[in-house]
Amino acid sequence: MIKKTPIFPLVFALLFTACKKDDIVPTTDYQEVLSDVSYNVILNTYQQLELKTASLAGSLSVLKNTPTASNLEAARQAWRDARDPWEQSEGFLFGPVDQKGIDPSIDSWPVNQTDLDAVLNSSNALTKAYIDGLDGTLKGFHTIEYLLFGENGNKLVGDFTARQFEYLDGCSQSLLGATQALNDSWREDKDNFISYIINAGKAGNTIYPSQKSALEELMYGMITIADEVGNGKINDPFSQQNVDLEESRFSKNSKKDFADNIRSIKNIYLGSYNNKSGKGMSTIIVGKKAQLDAKLISEIDAAIVAIENIQGSFTEAIFNAKQSVTDAQQKVRALQQTLESEALPIISNL
Amino acid sequence: MKNKAFYIILLVCILFVSCKKDNQGPVEDGDVNAGGSTTVDVSFVNTFQQPAPNLTAAEIELHRQGDLAFGDIFVTAPSVVNSGLGPVFNQNSCESCHVSNGKSSFPLSTDNTKGLLIRLSMPGTGAHGGPLPVPGFGGQLQTKAVYGKTAEAQLNWQEIEEIKSFVDGEIYALRRFEFSYNNPYIPWPTGVLTSPRIAPAIIGLGLLEAISEADLLANADPDDKNADGISGRPNYGWNEQTQQKQIGRFGWKAAQPTLIQQSAAAYNNDMGITNPIFTKESSFGQLQYDKLNDDPEIDMNTLKVAAFYTQSLGVPKRRNWADAEVRQGKTLFTKIQCDACHKPKFVTGQHPEYPFLSNQTIYPYTDLLLHDMGEALADNRPDFEASGREWRTPPLWGIGLTKTVGSHTNFLHDGRARNLEEAILWHGGEAEKSKEAFRKMSKTERTALIRFIESL
Numbered sequence: 001m002i003k004k005t006p007i008f009p010l011v012f013a014l015l016f017t018a019c020k021k022d023d024i025v026p027t028t029d030y031q032e033v034l035s036d037v038s039y040n041v042i043l044n045t046y047q048q049l050e051l052k053t054a055s056l057a058g059s060l061s062v063l064k065n066t067p068t069a070s071n072l073e074a075a076r077q078a079w080r081d082a083r084d085p086w087e088q089s090e091g092f093l094f095g096p097v098d099q100k101g102i103d104p105s106i107d108s109w110p111v112n113q114t115d116l117d118a119v120l121n122s123s124n125a126l127t128k129a130y131i132d133g134l135d136g137t138l139k140g141f142h143t144i145e146y147l148l149f150g151e152n153g154n155k156l157v158g159d160f161t162a163r164q165f166e167y168l169d170g171c172s173q174s175l176l177g178a179t180q181a182l183n184d185s186w187r188e189d190k191d192n193f194i195s196y197i198i199n200a201g202k203a204g205n206t207i208y209p210s211q212k213s214a215l216e217e218l219m220y221g222m223i224t225i226a227d228e229v230g231n232g233k234i235n236d237p238f239s240q241q242n243v244d245l246e247e248s249r250f251s252k253n254s255k256k257d258f259a260d261n262i263r264s265i266k267n268i269y270l271g272s273y274n275n276k277s278g279k280g281m282s283t284i285i286v287g288k289k290a291q292l293d294a295k296l297i298s299e300i301d302a303a304i305v306a307i308e309n310i311q312g313s314f315t316e317a318i319f320n321a322k323q324s325v326t327d328a329q330q331k332v333r334a335l336q337q338t339l340e341s342e343a344l345p346i347i348s349n350l
Numbered sequence: 351m352k353n354k355a356f357y358i359i360l361l362v363c364i365l366f367v368s369c370k371k372d373n374q375g376p377v378e379d380g381d382v383n384a385g386g387s388t389t390v391d392v393s394f395v396n397t398f399q400q401p402a403p404n405l406t407a408a409e410i411e412l413h414r415q416g417d418l419a420f421g422d423i424f425v426t427a428p429s430v431v432n433s434g435l436g437p438v439f440n441q442n443s444c445e446s447c448h449v450s451n452g453k454s455s456f457p458l459s460t461d462n463t464k465g466l467l468i469r470l471s472m473p474g475t476g477a478h479g480g481p482l483p484v485p486g487f488g489g490q491l492q493t494k495a496v497y498g499k500t501a502e503a504q505l506n507w508q509e510i511e512e513i514k515s516f517v518d519g520e521i522y523a524l525r526r527f528e529f530s531y532n533n534p535y536i537p538w539p540t541g542v543l544t545s546p547r548i549a550p551a552i553i554g555l556g557l558l559e560a561i562s563e564a565d566l567l568a569n570a571d572p573d574d575k576n577a578d579g580i581s582g583r584p585n586y587g588w589n590e591q592t593q594q595k596q597i598g599r600f601g602w603k604a605a606q607p608t609l610i611q612q613s614a615a616a617y618n619n620d621m622g623i624t625n626p627i628f629t630k631e632s633s634f635g636q637l638q639y640d641k642l643n644d645d646p647e648i649d650m651n652t653l654k655v656a657a658f659y660t661q662s663l664g665v666p667k668r669r670n671w672a673d674a675e676v677r678q679g680k681t682l683f684t685k686i687q688c689d690a691c692h693k694p695k696f697v698t699g700q701h702p703e704y705p706f707l708s709n710q711t712i713y714p715y716t717d718l719l720l721h722d723m724g725e726a727l728a729d730n731r732p733d734f735e736a737s738g739r740e741w742r743t744p745p746l747w748g749i750g751l752t753k754t755v756g757s758h759t760n761f762l763h764d765g766r767a768r769n770l771e772e773a774i775l776w777h778g779g780e781a782e783k784s785k786e787a788f789r790k791m792s793k794t795e796r797t798a799l800i801r802f803i804e805s806l
Binding site: 094095096098099100101104108109110111112113114115118119122133135136137206207208209210213214216217220221224227231232236244245348 | 391392393394395396399400414418423425426427428429430431432435442443446449450461462464494496497498669670753754756757
C-alpha cells in the first residue's frame with residue numbers, strides 16, 4: 001500500500017502547507033478595534049471631562065455668589081464627578097495631553113501652597129486670564145481640591161474667604177479651558193488627533209506606521225497606569241507611611257481615583273465607556289487566547305473590587321488597615337504582570 | 351525503498367529551497383538595532399519612554415524611581431513635598447521641557463517658553479576655565495520666579511526669514527531668531543553673551559557616557575592633519591565631584607562630563623533646586639537669593655535615580671531601513687561626508703556601574719566632538735574649550751521619531767530649523783562642503799537622504 005501511495009501530490013501538499021505563510025499574507029484588519037476604542041473610549045472620555053468640568057465651573061460660580069453649605073456640597077460633588085473622567089483617561093496618557101503641555105494645567109501635584117497663600121493675600125484680580133498664566137501647581141484639580149475641601153477635608157462654608165471663592169471660580173474656568181483644549185485636540189472637527197489612531201498604518205500617517213504600533217501604544221498605556229497605581233500611587237504613601245504623598249488626600253477621593261484608573265484599563269480593553277460600547281483589545285486577545293481574555297477581565301474586576309474594599313479612607317487605611325491596602329496593591333500588580341507578560345507579547349507579535 | 355528515500359530527500363530539498371525567502375529575509379543593515387541590547391522595537395508616541403529591555407529587576411525598579419523623580423513637580427518652599435522651587439527658575443519639573451523624553455519644539459509663543467532657555471556669560475573665563483557668570487544673572491536667564499520674586503527678564507524674539515535656493519533652482523527659506531530680553535529685574539549689563547538652547551531628547555545617554563575616552567579621542571583631528579576640512583576636538587569640562595577636568599559629552603557644547611552632573615546642573619539652573627553636587631541656589635549672591643537654610647533641596651538618591659532614568663531609556667530600532675530610497679539615502683549620507691562628524695558606530699566600553707551599558711555595539715551618529723559650524727550658527731559664547739562657533743555633533747538616533755513623539759520637527763540648538771532639510775542647510779564651517787554637496791543634489795537624492803535620516 002505504501003509503495004502505491006503517489007508521492008508527488010504529497011510533495012506539493014507539503015510545499016503548499018509549509019509555505020502558506022509566504023503565499024497568503026495575513027491581512028487581519030484591526031481598524032474596528034482602533035476606531036471603537038478611539039471614539040467610544042478616548043474621545044467619549046474627553047467629552048465627558050469637558051462636560052463635567054463645565055458643571056464644576058458652574059457649581060463654583062454658584063458657590064461664589066451664594067455660599068451655602070448645600071452649594072458647597074454640590075460643588076464638592078461636581079469636583080468628584082469631573083475627577084472621574086480624568087482618572088479614567090489616565091490609561092491613555094499619550095498624544096496632545098503631553099505634546100500640547102495640557103496635563104500640568106489639569107493635574108499638577110502637589111499644590112504650591114506657599115504661593116497660593118501669597119496670591120490669595122495679594123490684590124491681584126483672580127480672573128481666568130490671570131490664573132491661566134500661573135504655574136500648574138496653582139491651578140487644576142488639586143488646587144481646587146485643596147481650597148474646596150481644606151487641608152483636613154472638613155472645611156465649612158464659613159471658613160472660606162471671599163478671595164478663595166473668587167479663586168475657585170477663576171480656577172475652574174481655567175481648568176475648563178484646559179479640558180476643552182484637550183477634547184478639541186482629539187475631535188475630528190478640530191485638531192483631529194483621533195485620525196492618527198483610526199488611520200494607523202495608512203499612507204501618510206506620521207505617527208503610527210502600522211495598526212500594530214497603535215495597538216501597542218494602547219497596551220503600553222494600560223501597563224503604565226497599572227504600574228503607576230500599584231507601584232506609585234498606592235505604594236509611595238503606603239511604603240513610606242506618609243500621607244503627604246497621597247494624591248487626592250484633601251477630598252478623600254484616592255480610592256475612587258485608583259479604581260477609576262483601573263476602569264480606564266477596562267474601558268480600553270473592552271472598547272466601552274459611558275453608554276457607548278464596541279470592540280476593544282479584548283476582541284484581539286480572545287481570538288488568540290480565550291483563557292487569557294477571561295483572566296484579564298477577572299483580574300481587572302478583582303483589582304477594582306480590592307481597591308474599593310480598602311477599609312475606610314486611604315489615608316486611614318495605610319496605617320490602620322494595611323492588609324486591605326496590601327491586597328489591593330497585589331491585585332493591581334497581578335493585573336500589570338498579566339498585561340505585560342501575557343497580553344503585550346500577543347499584540348507585539350501581530 | 352531507494353525511490354522513497356530519494357523522494358524524501360527531494361521533498362526536503364524543495365521545501366528548503368522554496369521556503370528560503372522566509373528564513374533569509376532581506377539583508378539587514380548593521381545599524382538597525384541602534385542601541386545594541388538596549389534597543390526597543392516600537393514606534394509610537396511614547397516610544398522614548400520605554401526602559402531598555404536588558405535591565406535587571408533591580409535596575410527596572412531604579413528606572414521606575416527615576417521616572418517618578420523625572421516627573422516630580424517642585425513648589426515654593428516651605429512645602430512638605432517637593433519643596434524648593436526657584437526662587438528664580440525656568441520650569442518646575444524635568445518633564446516640562448523634556449516632553450515625552452523627546453526634543454522640545456521651539457516655543458509657540460512668548461507666554462510659555464518651556465523647552466527653550468538662554469545661557470548667559472560675560473566675555474572671559476570663570477572658575478576652572480568655564481563661562482564667566484553675569485553679575486546678578488549668573489550663567490542662565492531664569493524667565494520665571496516664585497510669587498513675590500521677579501523673572502530675571504522676559505524673553506522675546508523676532509523671526510527673520512531668508513529666501514535661498516538649491517542649485518537646481520528650487521527655493522527654500524531659512525528662519526532664524528533675534529532674541530531680546532525685556533524688563534530685566536536689574537539693568538541688563540552691557541556685553542552679555544547669550545546662547546539659546548533647546549531641550550534635547552534624552553534617549554541613549556547612558557550609552558554615550560559608556561563610550562571610552564580613547565575612542566572619542568581617536569576621532570579628534572584638531573589640526574585637520576588628514577586635510578578633509580573637518581577637525582573635531584573634545585571639550586573638557588569640570589567634574590565637580592572629582593574636582594578635575596574631564597572630557598565633556600553632554601549639552602549642546604559638550605561642557606558636561608557626566609550625566610549625574612548634567613542632571614544636577616539642570617535641577618539647579620532650570621528649577622532652582624539645590625542638590626549634593628550644586629549646593630548653592632542659582633540665585634546665590636544675587637538680590638533675589640532666598641537665604642533659606644534648606645539646601646540641598648534634593649538628596650543624592652533622588653539625583654542618582656533621575657540621572658539613571660536618562661541612562662536607562664531604550665533606543666528605538668530603525669524603521670524602513672530596507673526601503674530602497676532609504677538605502678540610497680544612506681549611501682549619499684556617506685558620500686557627502688555627513689558621517690565624518692555624525693559617526694555611525696561605536697562599541698561602548700565598560701560602564702563602571704551598570705553592565706547593561708557595557709560592550710554594546712551602538713549607532714548614535716555622533717562623534718561627541720566640537721566642530722566649527724560657521725558664522726550663521728555661531729552663538730559667539732565660549733563654553734569651556736568650545737569657541738563661539740563650535741557645537742557638539744548631536745546624536746541622530748531617534749531623530750526620525752521627533753514628529754511622532756513631540757508633534758513637531760524643529761531642530762538645531764535653538765530650534766530654528768523647521769524640518770530636517772532646513773537643519774542640513776544651516777550647516778556651515780566644517781560642514782560647509784557637505785552642505786554644498788546637498789544643495790547640488792537632485793530633488794530625488796535630497797529626498798532619499800532625508801528619508802534615511804528619518805529612518806534613524
